[in-house]
Amino acid sequence: MHDIRAIKSDPEAFDAAMKRRGxxxxxxxxxxxxxxxxxxxxxxxxxxxxxxxxxxxxxxxxAKGDEEAAKxxxxxVAGLKDEVKRLEERDRELSAELRExxxxxxxxxxxxxxxxADEDENAELRRWGEPRRIEGARDHVDLGxxxxxxxxxxxxxxSGSRFVVLKSDLAKLERALATFMLNLxxxxxxxxxVSPPVLVLSDPLVGTGQLPKFDDDLFRAGDHWLSPTAxxxxxxxxxxxxLSEEELPKRMTAWTQxxxxxxxxxxxxxxxxxxxxxxxxxxxxxxxTPDRSDEEHERMTGCAEEVLKRLDLPFRTMLLCSGDTGxxxxxxxxxxxWLPGQGKYREISSCSNTRDFQARRxxxxxxxxxxxxxxxxxxxNGSGLAxxxxxxxxxxxxxxxxxxxxxxxxxxPLMGKxxxxxxx
RNA sequence: GGACAGGUGGCCGAGUGGUCGAAGGCGCUCCCCUGCUAAGGGAGUAGGCGGUUUGUCCCGUCUCGAGGGUUCGAAUCCCUUCCUGUCCGCCA
Numbered sequence: 001m002h003d004i005r006a007i008k009s010d011p012e013a014f015d016a017a018m019k020r021r022g023x024x025x026x027x028x029x030x031x032x033x034x035x036x037x038x039x040x041x042x043x044x045x046x047x048x049x050x051x052x053x054x055x056x057x058x059x060x061x062x063a064k065g066d067e068e069a070a071k072x073x074x075x076x077v078a079g080l081k082d083e084v085k086r087l088e089e090r091d092r093e094l095s096a097e098l099r100e101x102x103x104x105x106x107x108x109x110x111x112x113x114x115x116x117a118d119e120d121e122n123a124e125l126r127r128w129g130e131p132r133r134i135e136g137a138r139d140h141v142d143l144g145x146x147x148x149x150x151x152x153x154x155x156x157x158x159s160g161s162r163f164v165v166l167k168s169d170l171a172k173l174e175r176a177l178a179t180f181m182l183n184l185x186x187x188x189x190x191x192x193x194v195s196p197p198v199l200v201l202s203d204p205l206v207g208t209g210q211l212p213k214f215d216d217d218l219f220r221a222g223d224h225w226l227s228p229t230a231x232x233x234x235x236x237x238x239x240x241x242x243l244s245e246e247e248l249p250k251r252m253t254a255w256t257q258x259x260x261x262x263x264x265x266x267x268x269x270x271x272x273x274x275x276x277x278x279x280x281x282x283x284x285x286x287x288x289t290p291d292r293s294d295e296e297h298e299r300m301t302g303c304a305e306e307v308l309k310r311l312d313l314p315f316r317t318m319l320l321c322s323g324d325t326g327x328x329x330x331x332x333x334x335x336x337x338w339l340p341g342q343g344k345y346r347e348i349s350s351c352s353n354t355r356d357f358q359a360r361r362x363x364x365x366x367x368x369x370x371x372x373x374x375x376x377x378x379x380x381n382g383s384g385l386a387x388x389x390x391x392x393x394x395x396x397x398x399x400x401x402x403x404x405x406x407x408x409x410x411x412x413p414l415m416g417k418x419x420x421x422x423x424x
Numbered sequence: 425g426g427a428c429a430g431g432u433g434g435c436c437g438a439g440u441g442g443u444c445g446a447a448g449g450c451g452c453u454c455c456c457c458u459g460c461u462a463a464g465g466g467a468g469u470a471g472g473c474g475g476u477u478u479g480u481c482c483c484g485u486c487u488c489g490a491g492g493g494u495u496c497g498a499a500u501c502c503c504u505u506c507c508u509g510u511c512c513g514c515c516a
Contacts, residue, residue: 055497059442074496
């Protein structure tokens with residue numbers, strides 16, 4: 001959420017930021033709304049002040065036993081009551097209106113985000129590893145089904161399209177991958193492991209930016225929503241809190257199931273495990289001070305990259321362009337892993353710095369050392385990694401001519417074997 | 425789901441209609457005292473909004489889980505709601 005005071009003090013900057021986003025919002029509209037609010041607030045305060053001081057006079061008169069004087073002031077102040085109530089009501093309305101006006105506005109982009117319309121204009125920053133050209137490469141669906149361990153038909157019977165049933169060594173592989181990632185992030189990179197709920201109320205989703213605008217992407221369960229990512233829960237752990245500066249940076253990781261309606265992606269990635277309604281992901285979240293969030297962003301991206309490096313999966317790191325950067329993010333790096341079955345790089349991680357955008361929505365603050373007033377924290381989130389897609393990448397990159405899958409070195413202890421092959 | 429009991433400042437905890445943003449204690453910060461340690465004395469110590477000023481010092485107002493009501497006036501009375509605790513039921 002944008003800071004109305006910042007918009008007021010530099011409307012041109014806001015309008016320019018919206019232009020980069022291709023969004024319609026105008027500083028002048030918001031300022032007009034806020035000016036109404038401020039004028040009303042001042043009138044309200046004046047009326048409250050008068051009512052309060054006169055009520056005190058009544059108390060004083062009564063204390064002295066001067067009923068006459070008390071009655072006189074009571075008559076005087078009686079008329080103020082409705083006025084105060086009216087102004088308070090209006091104040092609530094105008095404050096809510098302003099918040100509702102600000103909530104759908106996307107975050108301002110970081111200065112170094114390249115201009116571009118869509119994902120084709122993202123900037124490739126670096127590559128790691130050599131894309132494997134496997135003769136007659138099969139995709140993960142062929143491989144998984146041939147192994148008898150990946151069953152889309154069974155999943156459809158249970159839950160419809162965009163679900164999968166994994167069995168035997170592939171079920172175990174999912175668990176091994178998640179364990180490997182969590183161990184790396186907690187033991188090497190110092191993230192605290194968290195096991196959060198996956199059903200959440202609306203407020204946390206407003207906090208991270210999924211609501212009010214993107215409810216079509218979410219599944220609903222009664223009063224709850226199914227969380228589309230652990231970013232929601234991990235980030236909202238600091239909602240409405242004031243942290244001390246020593247507590248920062250706060251780094252958290254969680255392995256959770258994620259649920260997405262995929263409303264806008266009918267027909268896309270219909271084959272295989274790339275785009276599911278339910279998938280598991282190891283998430284990384286950092287809460288930092290504003291001056292350190294840029295370096296934390298680099299660090300977090302490095303943590304996600306390290307997973308791919310240790311799994312020896314070729315990837316490239318992309319800086320998303322203006323048109324492809326998500327609503328809440330100021331800047332986003334995507335990691336794209338090489339998939340021999342598709343012959344291209346596919347997104348496997350997305351690491352974003354939202355700066356104070358989510359913090360404002362959540363009222364997540366910290367007290368800078370030596371400062372009286374609290375400031376908003378910066379929040380960052382990244383996948384480290386999407387487990388389902390990582391499995392896809394392992395299957396396709398480690399496939400053998402006979403259809404078996406070599407187990408990556410780092411997973412061998414967790415899998416208890418060095419090859420996944422069909423039961424005979 | 426049923427029955428009770430609660431939700432007050434960083435923490436504990438007092439406060440059942442009148443000058444209460446709120447006693448007291450703890451913690452923390454600063455100062456004084458002190459040979460060290462310990463103890464003692466003094467001052468300070470929430471957040472939002474707005475104004476003023478950019479001398480961050482002052483002023484107004486709101487906030488005692490949340491929302492509404494009664495009243496000239498509510499932490500205190502009434503209603504609704506959320507949450508927590510305990511017991512029962514149920515259950516992984």
